[in-house]
Amino acid sequence: MESTSDQSISESSSGFLSDQPSCTKPSVIVIGAGIAGLAAARALQGASFKVTLLESRDRVGGRILTDYSFGFPVDMGASWLHGASKDNPLASLIARLGLPLYRTSGDDSVLYDHDLESYALFDMEGLQICQHLVAKVGEVFEALLEETKKVREEFAEDMSVMKAFSIVMERRPELRQEGLAHKVLQWYLCRLEGWFAADADNISVQSWDEEELLEGGHGLMVRGYAPVVTSLAEGLDIRLSHRVRKVVRRRHHGVRVITEDAKIFDADAAVIAAPLGVLKANLIKFEPRLPDWKEQAIADLAVGNENKIALFFETVFWPNVEFLGVVAPTSYSCSYFLNLHKATGHPVLVYMPAGRLANDIEHLSDEAAASFAVLQLKRILPNATEPLKFLVSHWGTDKSSLGCYTYDAVGKSHDLYERLRTPVETLFFAGEATCHNFPGTVHGAFATGLLAASECRKQFVEHFKELNLQPAMADDISNELLPLQISRM
Numbered sequence: 001m002e003s004t005s006d007q008s009i010s011e012s013s014s015g016f017l018s019d020q021p022s023c024t025k026p027s028v029i030v031i032g033a034g035i036a037g038l039a040a041a042r043a044l045q046g047a048s049f050k051v052t053l054l055e056s057r058d059r060v061g062g063r064i065l066t067d068y069s070f071g072f073p074v075d076m077g078a079s080w081l082h083g084a085s086k087d088n089p090l091a092s093l094i095a096r097l098g099l100p101l102y103r104t105s106g107d108d109s110v111l112y113d114h115d116l117e118s119y120a121l122f123d124m125e126g127l128q129i130c131q132h133l134v135a136k137v138g139e140v141f142e143a144l145l146e147e148t149k150k151v152r153e154e155f156a157e158d159m160s161v162m163k164a165f166s167i168v169m170e171r172r173p174e175l176r177q178e179g180l181a182h183k184v185l186q187w188y189l190c191r192l193e194g195w196f197a198a199d200a201d202n203i204s205v206q207s208w209d210e211e212e213l214l215e216g217g218h219g220l221m222v223r224g225y226a227p228v229v230t231s232l233a234e235g236l237d238i239r240l241s242h243r244v245r246k247v248v249r250r251r252h253h254g255v256r257v258i259t260e261d262a263k264i265f266d267a268d269a270a271v272i273a274a275p276l277g278v279l280k281a282n283l284i285k286f287e288p289r290l291p292d293w294k295e296q297a298i299a300d301l302a303v304g305n306e307n308k309i310a311l312f313f314e315t316v317f318w319p320n321v322e323f324l325g326v327v328a329p330t331s332y333s334c335s336y337f338l339n340l341h342k343a344t345g346h347p348v349l350v351y352m353p354a355g356r357l358a359n360d361i362e363h364l365s366d367e368a369a370a371s372f373a374v375l376q377l378k379r380i381l382p383n384a385t386e387p388l389k390f391l392v393s394h395w396g397t398d399k400s401s402l403g404c405y406t407y408d409a410v411g412k413s414h415d416l417y418e419r420l421r422t423p424v425e426t427l428f429f430a431g432e433a434t435c436h437n438f439p440g441t442v443h444g445a446f447a448t449g450l451l452a453a454s455e456c457r458k459q460f461v462e463h464f465k466e467l468n469l470q471p472a473m474a475d476d477i478s479n480e481l482l483p484l485q486i487s488r489m
């Protein structure tokens with residue numbers, strides 16, 4: 001299947017497009033060993049395909065990255081299961097692996113993965129803000145969001161969430177907040193921007209609430225997400241450090257995939273499970289070019305940024321709450337720290353900037369980024385100690401991600417996710433950016449991997465009748481019902 005120069009090309013694809021039915025196994029190349037690529041590869045292998053997974057990094061998991069250098073797991077990418085219930089496509093796997101969850105929020109919270117059960121908000125002078133004010137401003141924020149729905153019905157043209165807010169404030173001056181309440185409102189906005197990984201002046205008011213939120217609230221993966229990807233990767237033919245640079249659709253021989261060091265892989269089909277950021281930057285060339293509608297979807301979907309700065313301290317010196325926040329006059333200057341001690345018992349705070357702030361911090365050295373996070377902490381807890389160790393993510397500039405996850409930009413339709421997913425001949429597309437219902441999530445990406453596998457199998461099933469290809473849902477990732485282990489109900 002693999003060869004190393006353009007001159008000596010191995011012809012190992014089964015000749016799917018020839019007239020004769022084939023009795024050799026159909027072959028597929030999956031590009032990208034994130035959760036979507038792993039799910040697709042596993043399901044296709046279970047369906048009797050010969051599967052080769054090409055991964056640019058020297059590890060699997062993609063935007064799932066559990067770091068163990070503190071001596072215990074810390075997720076530097078995804079860390080929540082959004083929708084901690086049996087309806088989640090990942091629930092059965094997580095339950096079977098016995099991975100505990102710590103629920104940080106119930107359903108329908110205005111803060112998505114948090115609620116107001118366990119937190120401490122401070123102003124820049126270190127004064128804690130009374131919970132009554134926080135709850136009251138939360139209600140105002142919800143009212144503002146509700147009012148933006150009326151605005152979008154009135155205007156034919158899309159606009160940003162920020163612009164819609166300002167129209168609402170003009171009309172409903174009683175919703176405007178002054179002084180400390182204004183700063184708390186900015187903090188709510190900062191958390192909305194964190195959820196979408198984009199600034200409110202870039203998020204579409206038409207589409208921001210199109211995604212589906214599964215029931216069950218939001219559960220932190222207490223032992224990290226790594227065991228999920230490790231279990232999916234088991235037994236697969238994964239070629240690490242294989243960065244794909246070209247995908248060629250061939251007339252009679254399926255697909256040829258070429259890596260940056262000129263290795264060539266031929267197969268009957270390919271699943272493209274590389275991140276949208278990578279596709280947008282044209283790091284993978286398609287020959288012939290992808291159809292216009294597909295190129296347009298790649299161009300029009302937007303990728304945001306969110307990073308994590310994990311600070312490992314000798315001891316806990318902060319309040320025993322799930323998160324700490326700093327309010328400020330603009331959402332850009334607000335801060336948010338996740339207290340991992342609450343869920344895991346380890347003295348770690350994770351500072352999470354998003355949008356423009358995440359991009360700006362990503363241009364700093366890791367030391368400067370960690371100092372910036374500690375500075376925000378010292379504003380509210382002047383006796384904060386220096387961390388023993390720190391970790392800094394770089395999702396926006398890492399050329400294997402080039403962004404954190406997808407969001408709906410102003411003037412662009414939510415249908416683009418489906419367009420990005422739609423196959424082109426023998427090319428199937430998977431990944432969070434192809435998920436209409438749950439974009440930007442682990443479970444959404446996982447579901448698209450299974451879907452791509454299922455569509456790929458369907459395309460081949462007629463031609464490979466004799467082989468009796470199995471349904472493209474491997475037994476070990478089926479919907480067996482085991483209960484999730486969840487604390488903080």
Ligand SMILES: Cc1cc2nc3c(=O)[nH]c(=O)nc-3n(C[C@H](O)[C@H](O)[C@H](O)COP(=O)(O)OP(=O)(O)OC[C@H]3O[C@@H](n4cnc5c(N)ncnc54)[C@H](O)[C@@H]3O)c2cc1C
Pocket residue numbers: 031032033034035036037054055056057060061062063064076077078079080081082242243244245273274275278283284306307308393395399400401403404405430431432433439440441442443445
């Ligand atoms: C900071 C952060 C926090 C998040 N928090 C959460 C959360 O709490 N809960 C949640 O549900 N989701 C969260 N997400 C989103 C979630 O991580 C993603 O939606 C999901 O992991 C994406 O999976 P994927 O398989 O689509 O893409 P990826 O995981 O990015 O996989 C794509 C793979 O393709 C590889 N690749 C790239 N280019 C090439 C190439 N040229 N050739 C070969 N391989 C290539 C990459 O290395 C990668 O392994 C978060 C993301 C980030 C960054």
Ligand SMILES: NCCCNCCCNCCCN
Pocket residue numbers: 113114194195196211306352405406438439440441
């Ligand atoms: N409160 C911390 C925010 C962590 N970000 C997780 C967001 C995961 N995806 C959101 C999907 C939005 N479409």
